[in-house]
Amino acid sequence: MSFPDEILIAGSGPAGLTTALSLHEAGFKVRVFEAVPEIKPLGVGLNLLPHAVRELDELGLLAPLAAAGVACHELAYFTKRGERIWGEPRGLAAGYQWPQISLYRGALQFTLLNAVKTRIGADRLHLGRQLTGFDATPGHGVRARFLNRATGHEETADGRLLIACDGIHSAARKIFYPTEGPPRWNGAVMWRGVAECDPVLDGHTMIMAGHTRVKFVCYPISSQATRPGAQQLNFIAELRYDTTELSEREDWSRAGNLADFLPQFESFRFPWLDAPAMIRAAPAVWVYPMVDRDPLPRWTHGPVTLLGDAAHAMYPIGSNGASQGILDARVLTGCLRHHRADPEAGLTRYDAIRRPATTQIILSNRQQGPEACMQLVEDRAPNGFQKLDDVVSRAELDAIAAKYKQLAGFAIQELNTRPSLASPTA
């Protein structure tokens, strides 16, 4: 049997769409299959770190993304009393050649989606097609099976490769690891929302206040507001419980109740932030448990591989979830460019580069990643402090931040000077 020289991509989240654009630009023929019949701008805010922005810039998307979001200039950590622990410049302010952009997940997805339709063609995006299985013929190709959600019938598509970008409940991952079970929960629950408010601090700062058990995060994601000078602020109010048994499958679109978390944040009222007012100003809140999946021993199996959350769902700590999927897409492109004659060798090389890198981030995020400084101060000075230096040294704080940047691939000098991730990679 002969297979068409096409790359099939399952899933049109940020990772799947970036993969499609990147491979198309490198001269590969792609088709995208998405389970939902209609793509809606779901989700609230997320961050694109400079390493991911660089890749999207190389795909010609910096301008629309920068216009849709807000450039983050600083990340600052505070105690539950609003005392400042640590702040570091981000994006251009830190010396990167690319900004860090905070934006609606929907703005990112639709920017990518519009580019896919314009550059690749709407006819190569198949909505309402849910990947259910595949038959791989190593060395030759793959026949993917989809449920057509409109007709209820099975359809098939043949290609040289199948890239499964089908998210945390990936069907392909389940086929490779049938006994893995549901995602792992660490007991933390996040209530997320967007509120139109006056800017917090300079209007370009991502703030985190509290510690592992009670944490409030907010950052601006859009400057389009009904009131002059106001911004759309994305917030996450997070509480940690002692149980880790999830009673129902997590869902990004599940509505939350203020009564379940607002009382614990009533004290987060500082001269520079009124968290309870921000929460009350949000038209809706969504509740999502902090789940991830264990690192895998292998992503690539012959002509099929995993990418994005399907490969490495991680806690949304350190702003890395979407960014890492974008890096995957570009490294995959570089590997396939080099291994054009043997694309499965390209998938194997992609696995060898990206799997260890993302494994480290999954594990670091389980230890709070760069947010560890907040718990450190809470442990040492739960009742506050006069001078931060008496509690934690600047060198300790520096070390936590630098270690995470190195691990997650956005050390400044390295990012500014390395070749494109999509360059042919042996």
Ligand SMILES: Cc1cc2nc3c(=O)[nH]c(=O)nc-3n(C[C@H](O)[C@H](O)[C@H](O)COP(=O)(O)OP(=O)(O)OC[C@H]3O[C@@H](n4cnc5c(N)ncnc54)[C@H](O)[C@@H]3O)c2cc1C
């Ligand atoms: C509805 C939704 C809302 C989210 N909101 C936020 C948010 O507010 N903040 C945040 O930080 N992160 C959010 N995320 C997660 C975030 O988008 C991902 O962590 C990250 O961007 C990685 O992207 P991804 O493309 O790998 O996965 P995802 O963004 O999860 O995209 C996976 C895509 O695959 C599709 N799919 C699933 N199963 C199949 C199948 N069997 N066949 C074909 N297609 C399939 C899904 O419909 C989805 O479009 C959200 C995810 C979803 C799905």
